[in-house]
Amino acid sequence: MKVPLLDLAEQHQQLRPELEKALARVLDTNAFILGGEVASLEKEVAEYCGSKYAIGCASGSDAILLALMALGVGPGDEVITTPYSFFATVSSITRLGATPVFADIETDTYNIDPVQIESKITKNTKAIEPVHLYGQCAEMSAINEIASAGNIPVVEDAAQAIGAEFDGKRAGSMSAIGCFSFYPSKNLGGLGDGGMMTTDDEELNRKLLGLRNHGAEEKYYHKYVGLNSRLDGFQGATLRAKLPHLEGWTERRRENAERYRTLFTDAGLTEQIGLPVERGNCRHIYNQYIVRVPGRRDELRAHLTNSDVGSDIYYPVPLHLQECFAYLGYQEGDLRESEKAARETLALPIYPELRPEQQEYVVATIAKFFR
Numbered sequence: 001m002k003v004p005l006l007d008l009a010e011q012h013q014q015l016r017p018e019l020e021k022a023l024a025r026v027l028d029t030n031a032f033i034l035g036g037e038v039a040s041l042e043k044e045v046a047e048y049c050g051s052k053y054a055i056g057c058a059s060g061s062d063a064i065l066l067a068l069m070a071l072g073v074g075p076g077d078e079v080i081t082t083p084y085s086f087f088a089t090v091s092s093i094t095r096l097g098a099t100p101v102f103a104d105i106e107t108d109t110y111n112i113d114p115v116q117i118e119s120k121i122t123k124n125t126k127a128i129e130p131v132h133l134y135g136q137c138a139e140m141s142a143i144n145e146i147a148s149a150g151n152i153p154v155v156e157d158a159a160q161a162i163g164a165e166f167d168g169k170r171a172g173s174m175s176a177i178g179c180f181s182f183y184p185s186k187n188l189g190g191l192g193d194g195g196m197m198t199t200d201d202e203e204l205n206r207k208l209l210g211l212r213n214h215g216a217e218e219k220y221y222h223k224y225v226g227l228n229s230r231l232d233g234f235q236g237a238t239l240r241a242k243l244p245h246l247e248g249w250t251e252r253r254r255e256n257a258e259r260y261r262t263l264f265t266d267a268g269l270t271e272q273i274g275l276p277v278e279r280g281n282c283r284h285i286y287n288q289y290i291v292r293v294p295g296r297r298d299e300l301r302a303h304l305t306n307s308d309v310g311s312d313i314y315y316p317v318p319l320h321l322q323e324c325f326a327y328l329g330y331q332e333g334d335l336r337e338s339e340k341a342a343r344e345t346l347a348l349p350i351y352p353e354l355r356p357e358q359q360e361y362v363v364a365t366i367a368k369f370f371r
Helices: 009-029 036-049 060-070 088-094 114-120 140-149 202-211 233-266 297-306 323-328 336-344 356-370
Strands: 053-057 078-081 099-102 125-129 155-157 177-181 195-199 216-218 289-292 345-348
Touching: 009 036, 009 233, 036 053, 036 195, 036 233, 053 060, 053 202, 060 088, 060 125, 060 155, 060 177, 060 195, 060 202, 078 088, 088 099, 099 323, 114 140, 125 140, 125 155, 195 202, 202 216, 233 289, 233 356, 297 345, 297 356, 336 345
Parallel strands: 078 099, 078 125, 155 177
Antiparallel strands: 053 195, 177 195, 289 345
16 A cells, blocks of 8 residues: 555545636636735635734745744844744744744644743844644743743744644734745645735734835835735635635544544554644644654654655754754754654654545554564
8 A cells, every 4th residue: 555645636636626717717817916816815814814914925934034024133133933843934034134042842742842932032032933833833822921021022933833723722813923834735735835924913914015025015116125925816716715625624634643543552552653742722733743753763764665655754954953054053962852853753644635544554564663
């Protein structure tokens, strides 16, 4: 049996008539950049996330960059964030001439540890950027309390977390600005790149609308030096066709996660395989299903590959140890939980169309490895 890490073919085949109709609307209107489809998507995403405003842009990476630009982050500023995330979390900070300050992660959720954030705050701290990693929200109550005490804005990197909840609030609605990615592999993915920012602040909404469009709030009148980061009409239409299905897909991912838990437990593998932890006050959307394999992760991955089971490592080198950030002066051993996670974690297939028999094969293959 072959079990890919992700297979979008079935999803797109099922949605093909809806997608073709959506793309045809764009062809008929010639609204290829922004336009009505994007404007409608922005309203629908804002409503879904529980925010007043949503602003489309060209990618999730640009969403973070634009958010930090809107908050005035620049040279001499510091932004506290996690080293255990995708590269754009930190490159967005350094592209503005600011300095990332890393706080280590929690052992069980892989999200930034609020206790460590507090000790990293200085007079130069301009923003705090938690990441809702793998589809589970960071500890936003504690983070917002720390941020509020220092009058520091929070930017949620929710690129992997659309629909995730913390204390009943949706990702992207618990901070100054939330940032989302519509990369095709995301729970809500386009047919290309795309991103979105959410906010409740009218002034930030106005500024983000300008910044994504060369800094122009009115055509040819540039208030800021912005970016060319406009969501295209085809992506807007595609995402509008997919958004009504998102809740169903999320529930199937959650069902798959629960089935894995049962299968791993019944197979007696919970001592060898550390399963994901879902906090009681959170709704995990399982953008990735991450297990821990202390000591034998790479061996197991090779065994899975040989058995036609897809897997991946998110992320093999934490950001504080990346070559391009060597100038920051971090050394191995500085952020132990992030480094340990990079050595031990492995992503298994979790997509909504994954069949029970495929999951049974994945677990049986892992059980065979440990036998």
